[in-house]
Amino acid sequence: MKKGILIIALLVIGGGYLYFTGTQGDFEPLGRLAFVKIANPDMYPGHIHSKLLADYARERGSKCILVVHYGGSSNYRCYMEGDVYILELAYVEKKQYTPGINWTEVWQEGIYGIPDDKWTYRSDGREFGTLDEALAYIKERAAEHGQEGPIPLVYHGTVRQGEIFINQGCGFPLYYKIARNEYGPIGAYLYCLKGMIFPYLNNPYRNFEIRNARSLQYYYTHNMLNYE
Template sequence: MKWSLVAIVILVVIVGYTVVAVASGPFTPLGRMSFVKVANPDFYPGHPHSELLVKYAEERNSNCALICHFAGSSNYRSYQDGNVFIIELALIDTQGTGAADPINYWDSVKLALFGAPEGRYKYKSDGLVFDTYDEAMNHVNTLAREHNQSGPLPIAWHGNARQGNAILIQGCGFPLYFQVMQKTYGMVPAYLCMFYGMVFPYMNTPYRNFELGHATELQSLYNEGELDYT
């Protein structure tokens, strides 16, 4: 009983600290935006997932939002969608398997426990490649200022799983989202932000049932190039 009480007190302190830190921090953590692609490219003006992020930003009185990706061939151009400027940022994992290859689960566990070693990640946004996290975030903050952002910046990760179980696999942008949370708030609060973000689409996205109900079909269509519309 005594140890249970101690554990509860510790949990309350951790959750309380995280809530206070996030409330006064530079980001508003949202979470996962999608389970699978429904059209490609999907962060593009007028796309359902882009408009969903716009909606989340407007609900929080924000002029901008940051979406996290795992880098592929795109330049990850930031863009205006309605009243919200969407800032795109992608992670380049110099030691990873890449966005389209099988997940290295042991490597993922080590990253979750200890964070990424210095120099492992590079970043891409607006056709530019940044060697360090600080350089990438300077770019993000500059864009936010130029587009009249005031208050914390809503942040989400893309989330589409190209293959496999779209519920378990957290998809594109998840490692970058976790790193931003860890760098900003510390490792333990980052875990709480991560778990909240994993639950977020189940509570918020209107496309949840469609995406999960047709996940295998949509993954096949995407991998065969049938979802491209530009």
Template sequence: MKWSLIAIAILVVIVGYSVVTVSSGPLAPLGRISFVKVGNPDFYPGHPHSELLVQYAKEKNSNCALICHFAGSSNYRSYQDGDVFIIELGLIDTQGTGAADPTNYGDSIKLALFGAPDDRYKYKSDGIVFDTYDEAMNHVYTLAKEHNQTGPLPIAWHGNARQGNAVLIQGCGFPLYFHVLQKTYGMIPAYLYTLNGMIFPHMNNPYRNFELGHATELQQLYNEGELDYT
């Protein structure tokens, strides 16, 4: 009983510290937006996943939102979708396996435990490649300010899994989301809010049953280029 009470007390302290730290910070963590692609590109004005992020931002009374990606060939252009300005940011992992290749789980665990070295990541937004985290986030916050953002900026990760189990595989943007939270709030809040973000789409994504029920089919269609509509 004594040890269980100590464990509960430690947990309360960790959660309390994380909540207080994040509540007074510049970013409002949301979590994962989607499980798989239902159309490509999916962060594009009017797309269902873009509209979900718009909805979540409005619920936070926010004029802007930040969406995290694993950078590919896209320029990750920020755009206006209705009343919300969507800021896109992609992660370039100079030592990683790439978005389409198998995950290196040993490397992922190391990054989760110790964070990424400062020279490992580059970032892409609006066609610009940034060599440092500070440069990338300065671009993000400048855009948010230019579009009348007040209060914490909602942040989410894309989440589409190109292959495999779409529940377990956290998909596009997951490493960048954790990285941004870790750099902004420290490791413990990053763990807590990333875990919460993994639960987020199960509670909030109205397309959850469709995406998960047809995940294998949608992944195949995407990988064969059949979901492209632009």
């Protein structure tokens, strides 16, 4: 009985903390957008994941929403999805990309944070040397499109190959870094936990993505999902 009360109390405190801080910062971390790609490119006007982003923004009365990525060859342009402005930002590794999860790195960065000089950043084809510069640009673009209050933040979350539940996919490290910069380490841990749960409660395509993950990963890596 006492354990149950303690758990409920912790959930209430954690939920209250997230609610309060989410209205105080420049960004409101929501969580993971998707598990796997359904089409490529998926951050494209009219795509179901792009429409889902816009829905998340409208539900919160926001005119913009930010989705963060692992940086590939894209320029990560910002664009309109209906009446919502989709902001895109990617982190670009300075060292060669290696697939999978480096658990030593996860542990170290979970405790000490991600080094400021580890990445560069890209949005609208522009390169930024620091996260502060990149986020200043994002906030400027949001203001140009009438944004008031915190900008909802999601990480893309798609996994190209392999396991999709533990591996949080595209953009998760940048989501964590932004949350940590905005709300400190404890806030970042809570927002990451919330973010991992988010698609199970909010993504209407979750069952399709999970059930067909292996097939969709194969189609993507063999250029069978391209429609542009």
